[in-house]
Amino acid sequence: MNAASSTKTHDPHFKVDYWSAESILRHPDFPHARRAYFDKVLALYGDDPFLNKLLMEAVRIVVFAVAICMEAGYRPNDRDTWPTIGNLKKALALFGLASPRRIEQIVGRLVQTDFLESRVSPLDRRARLLIPTARMLTHDQDWLIAHYAPLAVLFGESDYALPLKGDKAFQRAQRQVATGIFVQSAMVLLRNPDILLFLVHDAGIFVLIELAREALNRETPTADLSLAQLGRRFAVSRTHVRQLLSAAEERELVKIDQVRRQITLRPRLLTSLDRFIAEGMSNHDLTGAAAKRQLEPGKT
Template sequence: MDQAEVERLAGGPPRLSVEEICHHPRIAEARKVFLDRFLALYSGDPYTIRLLIESGRFLVYHIAGVLDAGVDPARRETWLTITRLKQEMSRFGLASDRHIDGLIARLCSAGFMDLKPAEQDRRVRILKPTEKLKSHDRDWLAAHIAPLEVLFPEHDYSAVMEQDRLFHARYRRISILFLPLGASLLLSLPDSMLFFNHAAGAVVQAELLRSAMSAPGYPDGLIPGAGIGERFGVSRTHVRQLLVAAENAGLVRLSARGNGSVQVLPRQWASYDRGMATGMYLHDLIYVATEQEARSMERQEQGVLINGPW
């Protein structure tokens, strides 16, 4: 997606850039806020972690929520069918059709989604995110907007932070337009994808970085790696395999003495901040576009009240 298309969708030039966010003098403070909010979202809930925190699994839930916000019962092409979900998932190339079918079944059995015949055509089955999933998504979005509040307090993000349900529904409906941009941005972050492509990889990475930020010698100090995944229900073997892959990518250094210590390397700090900044850039784009739509609808409603419906 070129810059002109981004500006068309956003209603004008983006007010933030990835570079501006990434090199903000308070980026470490924003990172700490994000890590705390993100980990609190999943702390003590190993089942949800296993169900939602991995690239293919997360995208099934995330894209389903986005598409559901744009459903118009009178327009069949907007219905959230499994086929339509798979079509949007194909942009990311992170899950096979069979994998998606299995994930949908698990989301339904866990109470995150329903799969029922369409009222307009009983032959067609429609996916519907439940309130349980929508509530989780409101918390998830607030965690990702929180660091923007730290860096840019002059911008008002209260609608998401206070979990305004109408604003959230509009935000998710407008997010449909930004799915191609989101796919290209996500796939441009290989270091982030290394963790994201592993079950619970994102929370293991977040816990690793948060521990490193509070350890003596930050940002170069050693931290114990053995217990990183325990509170998320992740085995030590799985964490060890993930850390070995991260070491091979130049993101961490594992202790040669075999005591399980880990050092987060400069490349990991830099790539995590860039990934976080990329997400913040996208969220701000959608936030501004949502605000513009809300103001436009308010003006239209005021015009009807003043001039009458005819």
């Protein structure tokens, strides 16, 4: 199969065609796209302990992304779109990942670290709007590049030129469009309990990606296991990594060989990881196509 012989899915709401997760998974070059995803996502954080600690956990990542999307979709004449802490909590309730108090703590930390600003609304001084800073938007551009690069591996760079070059108009349009698929995005997490186990632990998904990348580089499902090295890499303790991987072993997602200091990722986990990657790619393709359409002359 190749891109020319496959058929895109049509979305009637956004009126665009996009690649489904099934088409992405069936593509013969999906292993190369997966490798690009691993490399780009891990490089997104590099060796920055502060950034790792601040964002490397599902709840914080989702709060970060939803806050940007909400501000991009903000319409002053519609209070339901205002990027307030109350509306943010409503949107995040779809994901079922955090309590309202936990969301408040994360938002407070993002404000303290100059990723968000809390401003008084010019229309209602009782309301405070959460506005992404230049620092937050720059990191978000890097995030979009990391998630559109795997699509470019499969289907060519021309369709993804705007996100790959960090186009600011595309970034805002894509994030605005993404407010319309919050439920769809939440389901990528909620219907994949194997991956959700890693997502709800600090740096858990990145530990998994690091192990999967090493295993696939060896062309086996087995990787060397160093709890200390993984802890240093992602700014968490070795105890934290041990507890995470022990929980995965209890669910029969991995097999740990303490003598050889190796870990084997079981087929079910690798299949779940591929599904998670493909569904994320499909959602980005959908929102990217809708954003490009929105940027066409005469569109709003």
